Amino acid sequence: MAYQVLARKYRPQRFADVAGQDHVTVTLMNALTQGRIAHGYIFSGHRGIGKTTIARILAMALNCRTMIGSAERPTAEPCEVCESCVEIRAGNAVDVIEIDAATNRGIDEIRELRDAARYRPARDRYKIYILDEAHQITDAAFNALLKTLEEPPDHIVFMMATTQPEDIPQTVRSRCQHFSFHAVKLVDILAQIRGIAAQEGVDADEGALALLAEAGDGSMRDALSIMDQAIASAPVEDGRPRLDASQIRELMGTVANAVFERVLEGIHGNRSAEVMTIANDLLDAGNSPAQLARQFVRYLRNCVIAKIAGVEADGGSTELLQISADEQRRAGRSAALFTEEELTRFLQVMLRTFDELGYRQEQRFHFELGLLKLVHLQRLLPVEELLSRFPTTGGSGGAESPRPRASAPSTPVPRPAPAFASPSSPPPAPSKPAFSPFAADRNRKTFDEPTPIAPRTPAPAPPQASAPVVPQTPPVEREVMIQPELPPPPAPAVSILETDPVAEITAIEVAAEMLGAGSVPAAILEPETAPPAKTMAEPPAAGSRSAEDLQRLAIEALSAARSQGSAADALADAEWTVTGDEIRVQTELSKTMLPMVINADADRIVRTALRSSGAGQLKLVLLPGAANAAAAKKPRAAKTGSAQAKAMEHPVVQQAQRLFNAEIRNVIDLRDND
Structure with a gap:
């Protein structure tokens, strides 16, 4: 048979x-x-x-x-x-x-x-x-x-x-x-091949039988096929085939897991030369890099499971590992050298290396590179450990620790305002004020859409004092350091929150009011060499500068900026008038086009030019050309006696035109239908 x-x-x-x-x-x-x-x-x-x-x-x-x-x-x-x-x-x-x-x-x-x-x-x-x-x-x-x-x-x-x-x-x-159907467990395969070995008269140690069961990988037929092949290649002693683990590994083209245990010990000791020597010996012996990577991946997986299941090096077992008891202890010894996170990273690197070996020309180099990556991973610091080295923020009364970098705010970063200090007094210390009188007021103030408020009467100041003119720019939060001339100990620096510039309230006046001084000496406001300037209490006369001069200054400033040619042309065609404390600029631009042509940069350039001319206290008002456009769209005067002419002469129509800036477009004459 x-x-x-x-x-x-x-x-x-x-x-x-x-x-x-x-x-x-x-x-x-x-x-x-x-x-x-x-x-x-x-x-x-x-x-x-x-x-x-x-x-x-x-x-x-x-x-x-x-x-x-x-x-x-x-x-x-x-x-x-x-x-x-x-x-x-x-x-x-x-x-x-x-x-x-x-x-x-x-x-x-x-x-x-x-x-x-x-x-x-x-x-x-x-x-x-x-x-x-x-x-x-x-x-x-x-x-x-x-x-x-x-x-x-x-x-x-x-x-x-x-x-x-x-x-x-x-x-x-x-x-x-x-x-x-389920995959067959290791113990069931081991019991089956042990019984078959006894019936076939084959001498096999437990290590060899466990290796055959592991090679089956959950398949009874695969394990029996490998066992049949191992019996055929086994040496015969006293008429009985003899199976040992080394002979089965050589037959399957695998290496002992003790080699990978040595590799992980070298990785733990940060010994790259030892790891490369082991890899060189394995590759020179004829082992395939892909087969070695596959085995190492399986061994790392067993180490991860042993770490999770708590398998100790000297004992213990788990059903999560379908390997023999000796191999479970070996995996437990390797897992004890590393943390769970490190073993997971090792497994991920070797899985990627195994995938790359399938389409790389020099498989040996990539396998060695994968092993070196494992050594280098030991030199990296976890993020948690790196962050733990920074001191945490202390409580009240303690030293202030470095603050972690916060996310970028949605509003532009405010520019630091120049600090006004007395020439005779030492410069203030660059530390954050211990108390800000506006700290409680910041929660209720918003700066999305600043609304102008009525000008308030500034605090009385000596004639020689000069207050800096607040530029009409978008509102920002500034910190102004003030060193008042008070008897020692010196008062702490005060953090001033500058409000809407339209309100024409300077930070110096607010600081003086908060300190209760009522006025600030000129030495604090300006150095002795600073030229005297007009105070807000004495605004320049409206007629000191004509509208044509202001228009010319604004156009020259915009032309010098080079990128504001459209704004310069628009202001050149506009009609400038000075009325009371306002400079009214009647443009020919529509309400939609006005903020696009005369943008924030152009507005800042114009206001700076007006401030340098001494007209900084006058309010600049830009008007769209809706009225002119409506006037331009008015139809021509109709012939005398026509229905349109009579409509234009009607007092109700004229009153509507004056009140609502109305426009008459169509007039229907129904007299022919009578």
């Missing part, structure tokens, strides 16, 4: 012999006992875990000629001795048809199957179709089988085995009972 491989020789023939699928076997046996037989089953899961095997066992149980509950068959397990069980086990039963769906996947083959399903079984109770790799069937073929699955004959049972159940249409899955 020809040699039969271990995976076929020791294939389970009963539900109880199937390892690791108790949730499936128990359910099927109960269904057989209760007679609740479905017309369609889908068995899905990992490769080599018993899907087709359980389908054959279920076919034997359905067509077994021995009644359930008899002496020969006390349970729902097949008797294995009747003619039907023997033929099904041998694979030559007439009424059990096993089809390779990867080959017979077209609509023609499924139509033939559907036509043959109408006939009753030749001998047994059920005609059973086992479709292996059912996900290979095309959608058109599944649609052809759909009606048969929905209303099958009483003697038909379909069993579909697949590794990709998501590729089977939902309409088919909803008409079948779906059983999802």
Whole structure:
């Protein structure tokens, strides 16, 4: 008889012999006992875990000629001795048809199957179709089988085995009972191959058996295939094959995990030369960089799980690691050298390295680079540790610690205002004031849309005192440091919040009012060399500068800016008049175009030029050209006696024009219709 491989020789023939699928076997046996037989089953899961095997066992149980509950068959397990069980086990039963769906996947083959399903079984109770790799069937073929699955004959049972159940249409899955198989646990595979080794007369140590079970990766068939290959290559002692771990590693092209343990020890000690030496020895021995990276990834994963599960180096185990007890202790020793975050970063770097090795020309260089990255990761400081080195903000009375950088504010950063100090007094210390009289007032003041307020009478000051003129710019928050001439100890610096410039209240006056001085000496306001300037109490006369001079100064300032040519042209065409304390500029621009042509920069340039001319106390008012435009749109005078002329002469119309700046566009003459 020809040699039969271990995976076929020791294939389970009963539900109880199937390892690791108790949730499936128990359910099927109960269904057989209760007679609740479905017309369609889908068995899905990992490769080599018993899907087709359980389908054959279920076919034997359905067509077994021995009644359930008899002496020969006390349970729902097949008797294995009747003619039907023997033929099904041998694979030559007439009424059990096993089809390779990867080959017979077209609509023609499924139509033939559907036509043959109408006939009753030749001998047994059920005609059973086992479709292996059912996900290979095309959608058109599944649609052809759909009606048969929905209303099958009483003697038909379909069993579909697949590794990709998501590729089977939902309409088919909803008409079948779906059983999802689990990967076989390490202990179940280890127990199975230990029993097979005893029956085959093979001497194997526990390390070798554990390595075979780990190589199966949850697949019983893969583990038995590797075991069959290892027995064939094992040395024979006293007529019995001898399996050891080193021989199995050499057969599979892998290295011992002790090598990766040494690599992690070198990484922990920041010894790049040692890590590179180990990698050089492994690569010179003929190991593939991709295979080494794959093994190292698996070992790092085991270290991460050992760290999470708390596996100690001297003992302990967890079901999360499907490896032997010795390997769990090894992973625990490596995990104890690093934190969970470091092991996670190591695993991420090696996963990326493994992916890159698939399409890189020099795989050795990239593998060595991945190992060097692990060494370099040990030299990085965590962000938490870096932040913990900065002192935290102290409480009241303690020293103020450095503040963390805050996010950028939505408003522009205010420019620092010049500090006014007496020449004889020392400059103020560059520290933040301990108290600001406007601190409680900041919460209720907004600067989005400043509204002008009525000018207030400034505090009386000596004639020689000169107050700086507040520029008419958008309001900003400024801090003005004032060193008053008071007897020691000197008063603390006061933080002044400058309000709307339209109010024409200077920061010096506010500071004087807060300090209760009533006035500020000239020495504090200006140095002795500063030329005297007119105070706000004595504004310049409106007629000191003509409107034409002010217009010329503004146009020259805008022309010098080069980028404000449009604004200069607009102000050149405007009509300038000085009325009381206002400079009224009647432009020809519309209300929409006025802020676009004469923008904030142009407005600042004009106000600066006017302030330098001595007219800074006059309020600049820019008027849109709506009135002129409306006047320009007025129709020409109509002929005397016409309806339009009479309408224009009517007192009500004239009053409306004066009050509302009204415009007459259309006049309908109804006299011809009378």
